[in-house]
Amino acid sequence: MNAREQWVALGTIVRREVMRILRIWGQTLMPPAITMTLYFLIFGTLIGSRIGTLHGYTYMQYITPGLVMMSVITNSYGNITSSFFGAKFGRYVEEMLVSPMPPLVILGGYVAGAVLRGLLVGAIVLALSLFFTHLTVVNPWVTASSVLLASVVFSLAGFINAVYARKFDDIALVPTFVLTPLTYLGGVFYSVDQLPAPWREISHANPILYMVSAFRDGMLGAGDIALGPAYAVMLGLMLVLGWVAITLLRRGVGLRS
């Protein structure tokens, strides 16, 4: 396939993913909007008003970037696992496997679809937060790049999960037992500076902490971790997970006999 044909193929996968997201919007866009509205109501308005300020911001303002990032991560991950595993389960992944498309185009298409859903949900959550608080964006580049990198990282992780999954339970295990705990312990609702030793140090092993911190730094200028290490972790994870995902796809693990 030449470059123009690969571009057409990539656009086809992305378009199909977007159509899927919009077709089942009640499952893809609505639930995070409702869940995050409840978070804003309960943690932001009801409980947050009694907490006071963190790093000079109201609790509601402080947790909003974390909640946006949490939505982006879970929806990027969830989109690619359900879509790619669904294609495997229904065997229509073979439509792509028998085509001349190189593995990188297949991976790129699915990751782009997952990132688009993650960012769309993130934008919805951010828009909803404006009903509850006032927000500023201190550094738009850091804000945009950190949310994009986090979305790519978890899209790649979700793809690897979907490649290995043999049944639907397998794509629910990681979000339930790994992703959700890491997200809640990743500084979404608190600053790690508030944690006592050794929990503060242990928290630094959690990659989501770096993503939430960088995004919060971009929006509020109040991150827990310096931007250098945060970007190093995100870029490093993206490269490692990207290499693993493309290798699995090239070898046909879980896809070709």
Next chain:
Amino acid sequence: MTSAPALDIRDLRKTYPNGVEALKDISLTVEAGDLFALLGPNGAGKSTLIGILSSLVNASGGEASVFGVPVQTRRSEAMALIGLVPQELNLNQFERPLDICINQAGFYGIPRRIACERAEKYLRELKLWDKAEHSARMLSGGMKRRLMIARAMMNEPRLLILDEPTAGVDIEIRRSMWQFVQGINRAGTTVILTTHYLEEAENLCRNIAIIDHGRIVEHTTMRALLAKLDVETFVLDLAAHCPDALPAPEGIALRRIDEHTVEAELPRGRDLNGLFAALSAAGIAVRSMRTKSNRLEELFVRLTAPGKEAA
């Protein structure tokens, strides 16, 4: 245009991780423009072979080329030449047939405008255009099979592989599918067909290979294969009820099929006078007679019978 065969397989081998040897060093050639039958009992290795050709299965050894393009080393180029209609339904049930076809073309890098034109063309030819905007899950089994053919045609392949395309399809739809396949073959597409309806292979295909226990046990023209059959079978329609006890003329095997039908199997070239004399003597009147059409079935059973595994 290249003069290379549509399919050239050399010493192809596949051993699955569980130790099953699905293909044992098979070699096979299909000429360009052929309508080729690949037959074999369940588990013979047909689907593994098709899987290797369509890159869904990794070969353990040997080579396979499509129009001179090696499948293993130049996968992308080879896949652009192939259209596959798999045995199992593998449609996204939530998509519309129109989108399924357009997307498939997109996976081959075909621009959307051309993809839309082709989708309409093939959905119309396969009598699915009125269902183009329905959800695929609303289609009947026969419609889904035709949709898979339309989808496989979106890259207008030079080699179309049909793995049991008419399984579970009624005779009317089956015939319309035969017409379509014959039409695209006449237009220049090489077709490889696997089927369990041996009459279908006998009527449609010019050349044939029979695979059994992972080996090619026969690879010849349909005519040459049928000529090997040293017996002929006739179907006799009786004027009255068939008696329970049939006569046993020497060298002729008579079988009761139902109350009004008897099959007679006798050596090729032998005259029928003895048969009719024996029937007349038993008081059995024959109203009409025809040659049994699925002669291939008899050969197939002989070639793949237990204990016939090739060395």
